[in-house]
Amino acid sequence: MTPVSLPRMRIHRTTARGALLLSLFLALSLAVVSASRAVNEPNDPPGNGKKSIIFPVIGAATTFDDWGDPRGQGRHAGNDILTTWRSPAVAAEDGTIRLWTTSSRAGCMLYIYGASGTTYLYIHLNNDLTAKRDNRGTCVPGVAYARGLKTGSRVKAGQIIGYNGDSGDAEGNYHLHFEVHPNDGVDVNPRPYLNAARRLLFPVQSVARPVTVGLKGTVVAAGGGVVELSVTSFRVWPGGKWVTIPARLMELAVPVESVVDESLVDLVRSPTRRTLSSRSATKVVAFTIPAEATLAVASGEPGALSVDRIRPG
Ligand SMILES: [Zn+2]
Numbered sequence: 001m002t003p004v005s006l007p008r009m010r011i012h013r014t015t016a017r018g019a020l021l022l023s024l025f026l027a028l029s030l031a032v033v034s035a036s037r038a039v040n041e042p043n044d045p046p047g048n049g050k051k052s053i054i055f056p057v058i059g060a061a062t063t064f065d066d067w068g069d070p071r072g073q074g075r076h077a078g079n080d081i082l083t084t085w086r087s088p089a090v091a092a093e094d095g096t097i098r099l100w101t102t103s104s105r106a107g108c109m110l111y112i113y114g115a116s117g118t119t120y121l122y123i124h125l126n127n128d129l130t131a132k133r134d135n136r137g138t139c140v141p142g143v144a145y146a147r148g149l150k151t152g153s154r155v156k157a158g159q160i161i162g163y164n165g166d167s168g169d170a171e172g173n174y175h176l177h178f179e180v181h182p183n184d185g186v187d188v189n190p191r192p193y194l195n196a197a198r199r200l201l202f203p204v205q206s207v208a209r210p211v212t213v214g215l216k217g218t219v220v221a222a223g224g225g226v227v228e229l230s231v232t233s234f235r236v237w238p239g240g241k242w243v244t245i246p247a248r249l250m251e252l253a254v255p256v257e258s259v260v261d262e263s264l265v266d267l268v269r270s271p272t273r274r275t276l277s278s279r280s281a282t283k284v285v286a287f288t289i290p291a292e293a294t295l296a297v298a299s300g301e302p303g304a305l306s307v308d309r310i311r312p313g
Contacts, residue, residue, distance in 0.1 A: 107167025126165025223270030
């Protein structure tokens with residue numbers, strides 16, 4: 001793979017005035033989220049295969065159609081994805097990492113030289129040690145980048161590579177500036193890639209280690225060996241905590257050996273699948289059988305997770 005020949009001007013620039021305009025722009029954009037131009041997304045379907053990448057941010061993320069916009073001293077070469085502080089940035093595809101720590105505008109950034117030949121840029125990763133935007137962190141693993149990551153590291157699609165923040169000229173606006181360069185060439189609009197991307201609930205793990213997932217939500221359908229939930233929060237063990245998410249449909253297998261609370265047996269053990277009206281919504285908590293955190297599991301593909309226990313929640 002050739003090192004990307006990224007002209008520095010390709011990174012979008014934000015002067016102080018630009019930062020103000022960006023803030024204003026982001027604030028206005030947030031105001032129209034409900035008017036649906038900006039997409040605040042639960043569950044975009046996996047893409048058409050050709051352009052299906054892993055969505056580069058885990059958790060709350062709002063995207064904008066801002067590629068090509070005039071910004072400061074140049075054209076905006078990526079899409080800005082509004083994030084929360086320190087949310088995980090994950091690899092869009094399998095590839096090799098280059099850390100880049102010396103750009104005052106990009107702040108803490110990295111490249112993924114993807115196995116497909118496409119290069120991805122992740123700009124404005126975290127440089128704060130506290131939520132007070134202290135800028136006291138440096139572009140190092142554990143602050144900006146995933147622990148253990150270095151230039152030359154190989155990563156798997158969906159693996160955590162960094163933490164989102166506001167380094168460089170993004171100060172004050174937590175967002176990931178994400179660029180897509182097919183064939184390691186000029187940037188293209190990331191939007192079709194992001195719209196078709198697979199969204200993960202949690203990062204894929206770099207080493208095989210089984211995880212248990214807790215899911216809270218309402219039953220949308222059940223029976224015939226599955227239960228479909230509208231999930232509004234989840235937790236991963238070991239090590240996680242409960243995270244609230246935009247409602248997301250997930251279908252879990254219900255093996256015969258799973259423990260179903262007696263109040264749910266008629267519903268969940270029904271021999272045929274039944275869809276519930278929203279009025280009869282039954283709130284539940286489900287815990288899954290330990291499974292390796294593969295892409296299928298991390299994105300909650302139908303049947304990838306199986307119920308170990310389910311009870312009213
Ligand atoms: Zn940007």
